[in-house]
Amino acid sequence: MARKFLSGNEAFAEGIRLSKPQVISAYPITPQTIVVEKLSEMVENGSLKAEFIHVESEHSALSCAMGASAVGARAFTATSSQGLLYMAECLTYAAGGRFPIVMMNANRSTALPWNIYGDQRDSLSQLDCGWIQVYAKDAQEALDLALMSYYVAEHREVSTPFMVNLDGFVLTHTYETVDVPTEEQANRFLPAFESDHKLDLDHPCNLAFSAGPEHNSAFKYKEHVGILKAKGVVAQAEEKFAEIFGREYTGLTENYRIKDAEYVLVTLGSIFGLAKETVDRLRERGQKAGLIRIRYMRPFPAEEIAEAVRNAKAVAVLEKDISFGYEGTVYTNVNSALQKAGISLPTVNFIGGLGGKNISGEDIEEIFEELKEGYRGVKFMGIGGDGQWRR
Amino acid sequence: MVMHMKPCLREHIPSKLSELPEAPAYEAGYLVTKNAGWRSVRPVIDREKCVGCLQCYLYCPDGVIYRKDGKVAVDYDFCKGCGICRKICKLGAIKMEEER
Amino acid sequence: MTEILWHGRGGQGAFTAARLLGAAYALHEGRYALAFPSFGPERRGAPIRAFTKLDARPIGDRSEIEKADFSIFLDDTLFGEQAFSQLKPNGKILLNTKRHWEDPKIVFLNAEAIALEILGLSITNTVMLGAFSAVFDGITSDDIVEVIHENMPKKLQEKNIAAALAARRAILQEK
Incomplete structure (x- = not known):
């Protein structure tokens, strides 16, 4: 572990680096921008081996992440405020498709009046879209949640996308002391992503189809059960996390x-x-x-x-x-x-x-x-x- | 596993939760409901003109064109009648006919 | 808790100094720091503020500092009477200026001269960080060397260390 003085955004980017996503597609927006910048630097300097896809909008950012997840890749995106609302259509797609994407959201007010500062109306307005939602208290927890989010989201019983929320500015832009774990620790904690439903030439499957009235509620029920099962998996993740990293968290x-x-x-x-x-x-x-x-x-x-x-x-x-x-x-x-x-x-x-x-x-x-x-x-x-x- | 070149209905329609997959994702080719009710024009293949080049197969957005005796045929259970196959066919082997 | 309020103009590196100070203090176990800029859009040359909070326990209050233990001015054109109302009762002002001040609340130095001489630029942020380490017990010259090594681009490190330590010596000699 290395003791560093980092902002919430930087700490979270470190957590994502350690989680080794294979595809990152994101569109910058204040106050999330630094996460995207840091990750693109990491990809550029080789400390993170991922495909960084520059997209033209948040709608595309999450669509791209879904495409990546659909071929079995670990995918990451990040947004804030109006950006989250612009990708709202894709939020339910990702949740219904059971794609375990992780997204960081920098909590910021929504227009009008236009405002770039922090409040939580952006993410709370999207509570019903089927994503797990967690809120960090400080930069250390933000980093730790980056690792835990993939553990929980990708767990076979959960298979649900995961939104990690950081208060805009007061958390994203404030520097504090953070323990950055080693790659070896992160690897021990986070298993490789295995998907039961992906585009795979050896086992072709039909993804993201429609389901009429006769089956729709059955799929929606399964989606509900999946996110509820995250409760138990969060506890399991935190136990393993404490063993490896020595930091304890207390569930929901x-x-x-x-x-x-x-x-x-x-x-x-x-x-x-x-x-x-x-x-x-x-x-x-x-x-x-x-x-x-x-x-x-x-x-x-x-x-x-x-x-x-x-x-x-x-x-x-x-x-x-x-x-x-x-x-x-x-x-x-x-x-x-x-x-x-x-x-x-x-x-x-x-x-x-x-x-x-x-x-x-x-x-x-x-x-x-x-x-x-x-x-x-x-x-x-x-x-x-x-x-x-x-x- | 048999590779289908066209979608087909599952013979067994699940009625228990345990038979349904977790995500809306089935093994390739299997769909649960027919989906062509809104088609107003249907592509009809002129088997004399068709040379089996498979351009229409490649361009069909719903994957409903399949090989048959060295030429192609259309699965009308799922064809939506968009007409892309007719547009792409250089030999003029596909005509759109009004549904009755 | 020790609260430090930084005043500068966009482009002078006030926030970098605020961050370096927090990082230097938190180099040691059992010490906590928060550092943040005044949030929002800023243009070069506009007055900006930055904040550092130092304590022996985790700091919960993430809001801006209203009353500071130390108020540091990178640019004396920003300094005025209102600076005293932003201080705690025993608070001190650390001022980059060419002038001489008699007020016991004001510690002053010609940071710009040091910066021009050593850095060849009138960027005074690391100079003022060095000066601050001379009026505050929690930061040693070793801490400054380490924090600059860890946080500044390699080609800037040695000159900035020299500038910070020169300012530290200048204030200590005055004392």
């Missing part, structure tokens, strides 16, 4: 000081670090604050969340997302998990960080303060009932 969620917590905040992505520091501060003042970080949005950790908040008094969901006309998507999912588990707690949805707006430690303290009021519903952070907003 990561909890912090949750055991006796009365007030629980649910978060997604890199805000976790700041939320942890805030919880420590509140604990020092005698407040029983706790934290859940959702790592995987799909498959969704419904049981894990319900179990963690069973004895709490109230739950807040802080997310950089809004499903216009209702509420934040993470909030909808969390409430559904609690309802199914028979837990009736006040839950509050805090919509914050849209278009890159900073969320401070004081903002998070305020969330815990407001949580005590027993309110249920949606709050836009920084926007008061009097129509004033804080810049």
